[in-house]
Amino acid sequence: MLLKNNVCKKDIFCLIDKYSRVISRVEAEMLLEYLFNCARIDLYIRDFKVDKTIEKLYDSLVSRRMSGEPVQYITGRAEFMGLDFIVTKDVLIPRPETEILVSEIINSSRFPAREPLAGHSNNNKETKFSHLQYSSSGHESISREQSQEVKILDLCTGCGNIAVSLSKLMPQAEIVATDISEAALKIAEKNALRHDLSDRIKFYKGNLFNALIFATFARHRNNGGLSINTDIKQESVVKNPKFDIIVCNPPYIKEGELPYLQKEVKVEPEIALNGGRDGLDFYRVIAKESHRYLEKGGSILLEIGFGQKKGIENIFSSYNIFEIYKVIKDFSGIERAVCLKTLT
Numbered sequence: 001m002l003l004k005n006n007v008c009k010k011d012i013f014c015l016i017d018k019y020s021r022v023i024s025r026v027e028a029e030m031l032l033e034y035l036f037n038c039a040r041i042d043l044y045i046r047d048f049k050v051d052k053t054i055e056k057l058y059d060s061l062v063s064r065r066m067s068g069e070p071v072q073y074i075t076g077r078a079e080f081m082g083l084d085f086i087v088t089k090d091v092l093i094p095r096p097e098t099e100i101l102v103s104e105i106i107n108s109s110r111f112p113a114r115e116p117l118a119g120h121s122n123n124n125k126e127t128k129f130s131h132l133q134y135s136s137s138g139h140e141s142i143s144r145e146q147s148q149e150v151k152i153l154d155l156c157t158g159c160g161n162i163a164v165s166l167s168k169l170m171p172q173a174e175i176v177a178t179d180i181s182e183a184a185l186k187i188a189e190k191n192a193l194r195h196d197l198s199d200r201i202k203f204y205k206g207n208l209f210n211a212l213i214f215a216t217f218a219r220h221r222n223n224g225g226l227s228i229n230t231d232i233k234q235e236s237v238v239k240n241p242k243f244d245i246i247v248c249n250p251p252y253i254k255e256g257e258l259p260y261l262q263k264e265v266k267v268e269p270e271i272a273l274n275g276g277r278d279g280l281d282f283y284r285v286i287a288k289e290s291h292r293y294l295e296k297g298g299s300i301l302l303e304i305g306f307g308q309k310k311g312i313e314n315i316f317s318s319y320n321i322f323e324i325y326k327v328i329k330d331f332s333g334i335e336r337a338v339c340l341k342t343l344t
């Protein structure tokens with residue numbers, strides 16, 4: 001394959017073809033974007049010099065990929081809602097399915113709302129997710145005039161993909177995000193900074209809602225807001241912890257299934273995957289606690305795993321204060337998001 005005189009003029013295409021049987025073209029492009037520190041389009045319009053050193057570097061990236069490392073961990077980047085996110089092994093890699101939650105919140109929060117989150121009664125309406133309402137170049141943000149002043153709580157924020165994209169696309173939204181992992185929160189803060197949203201998203205460390213009540217760790221701004229002050233503080237971190245929307249993509253894999261996951265998924269943090277014995281532990285806590293943090297008529301949007309809708313419906317219905325108003329299927333027809341509102 002390589003390359004007369006160690007230099008293949010024209011070619012990145014030689015490199016893409018070299019491993020076309022073992023990695024997908026998209027993955028090859030992602031690795032090459034990383035290697036040349038360029039945008040994907042540049043691979044096709046710019047003339048990069050491909051010499052032996054570059055080819056060796058590419059070989060080593062591909063061998064990491066072939067040994068089961070997800071391409072996003074190799075490059076340290078992942079795309080979500082058309083935005084670029086920093087990812088490391090401390091965070092779950094954002095999945096396209098999770099865009100359903102973000103899209104639903106954006107569409108429903110438009111003013112005048114296309115489909116208001118609170119107050120409508122198409123019970124258990126099943127919807128197939130589609131990106132048709134978005135322009136092909138990316139995701140349509142809400143203009144300031146259309147945007148309602150909503151307060152959103154993003155639980156298990158991970159790399160901050162949900163919080164950051166909501167903040168970016170909803171100029172009036174006030175966002176609080178929590179995660180139990182300090183390492184994940186550092187990545188989320190970097191992503192907020194990267195998208196110039198540090199002032200608009202507040203991050204707190206703790207297990208689900210506990211992050212809001214027990215201010216064990218007070219975060220303070222220092223060098224761009226990336227450091228954590230571990231002084232113990234007594235008062236609550238959030239003054240009025242009431243939200244219009246609670247969104248969460250919790251860990252929902254059954255503990256017993258963890259050893260059988262694909263090797264790419266197994267390298268992701270267990271803490272971001274393990275949903276307990278039946279995968280529903282986090283939904284139980286959210287069902288139990290969320291009414292204290294929701295405004296009247298507020299909504300909860302949850303990502304769910306395959307076949308979990310019934311179990312989640314049972315958990316929430318036992319409190320008699322929630323109504324499922326929408327279930328959204330993903331591109332494969334799997335029920336992937338449950339939207340609830342409080343009746344009180």
Ligand code: GLN
Pocket residue numbers: 092093094095098155156157158159160161162249250251271272273
């Ligand atoms: N909020 C992040 C995501 O949706 C991380 C979720 C998690 O760690 N379970 O991808």
